[in-house]
Amino acid sequence: MAVLKYIKLTLPMMLASLTFYAPASVSADELDGAKIYQQHCASCHGEKLEGGIGSSFLNHIWNYGSHPQLIGMNIKFGIPNLEMPGFKEILNDEQIGTVVAYIVEQDAKSELAAPKVPDHIKTEHYNFKVDILADNIPSPWGIAFIDANKALITEQSGKLYLMLNGVVQKDVIKDTPNDIALGGQGGLLDVALDPDYGDNGWIYLSYSHGLGADGILSKAKVMTRVVRGRIRDGHWVDQQVIFQADEKFYSKSRGHFGSRFTFDEKGRLYFSVGDRRVPKQAQDLSRPNGKIHRINKDGTIPEDNPFVGRPGALPSIFTYGNRNPQGMATHPETGDIWSAEHGPMGGDELNHIRAGKNYGWPEITYGVNYNGTIISEFTAKAGMEQPIIHWTPSIAVADIDFYNNAILPKWQNNLLVSSLKYRDLRRLVIEGDKVTHREMILKGLGRIRSVTVSPSGAIYLLLEDPSLILRLTPES
Ligand code: HEC
Known part of the structure; x- marks a missing residue:
């Protein structure tokens, strides 16, 4: 039988x-x-x-x-x-x-598992020299440049590193937050410098904040939190909490923290908070998860935020219906905010982020559940934004950055996109709200968590599995 x-x-x-x-x-x-x-x-x-x-x-x-x-x-x-x-x-x-x-x-x-990193790569327009700057930082997450030769790098286990001339310093910054809840996708996540860093020295960090105890927390309820502080003599000092959700929004989930940063031209800070694995809450304006937020540098709310004054809505919300954005960037010319978010199985999205808009998760999506069952039969609805593009199957889109340096004029304003699952770096040519050309730049090395263009025009990549910090320097 x-x-x-x-x-x-x-x-x-x-x-x-x-x-x-x-x-x-x-x-x-x-x-x-x-x-x-x-x-x-x-x-x-x-x-x-x-x-x-x-x-x-x-x-x-x-x-x-x-x-x-x-x-x-x-x-x-x-x-x-x-x-x-x-x-x-x-x-x-x-x-x-x-x-x-x-x-x-x-x-x-x-x-x-042991890929060979090439010394040089060729692309349609330019060639790059590839340098391995580090292979011993377990899960680097974010990088922020102080100048062309100096950058801060976060590592998920909670460490904040200084990199000088391409060398990651052994001594980490001391006294960084000790209430980070580790596990799953949590940890010390993004880092950004204040647009007026030269004058005020502020540095912004996001992390999965654990409630209830000090030290590295394993069982705590957690939520994305944003702080700023300064570095003095190798110590994190002057810390201020600039975004913290109400305790009732903390949960035991260790997933979907979002947390990528970008600033707009007026110096306001945008950051994402993933849906914390409760999809329908992304549509609920009284909750901070499944949203992109906008706050002033000191944590106060910009008066023209789209939901200011709406009863029951959190005033820091800038957009909603966002599943788990881990890529954010500001367009060098238009000043607009773009984001990339992880879909479920399928339906990773690139979005042009506009005040007050609903990006649809989970009411509309191009993805399905991991067991193949339907999340929503709709890919479009009135009043909900369509992605610029979506990746189905999912590439596990992670970070994005616009190329913005005169040394590569043909790449000006192109978007670099990193993938975790497909382990690659892509270049998208964008005109208005259309992607007009795509190129694969690098693939097969590791999961690329972060892509950032440095002030000198070099491209820095943070990888995990295997862990690498790579620099792609344009060759003339
Ligand atoms: C008749 C052909 C066929 C047979 C037999 C088959 N598979 Fe598959 N399997 C497929 C196809 C087709 C896919 C989907 C590939 C795609 O489009 O990504 C798939 C997908 C999968 C996936 C999902 C992979 C992923 O990327 O997540 C797993 C796991 C898998 N198969 C395991 C198995 C195992 C284990 C067996 C044997 C017990 C098996 N398959 C037998 C055709 C087959």
């Missing part, structure tokens, strides 16, 4: 893949991941896991969820509308568990 079902289930797939593949000779309770894989998966995913009609399992890319539990669900139930069959009639949970362990292990061992 089981065999019959199996043949019925796999026959159309065999035809689709045009690969002959013998029905089960593996015994029903077989518990060898490699054997199960060869028997049931190799015809589509490749004998060496290199991919075929199904995806490769050696590229660190999991389009449909990377958590072992999600991988297991994809195997058990299949992926709707794709030719990935469900195996729940054929493999028991334990067998699925061993095959998950096998493919995850093979993926981890694959050569991508």
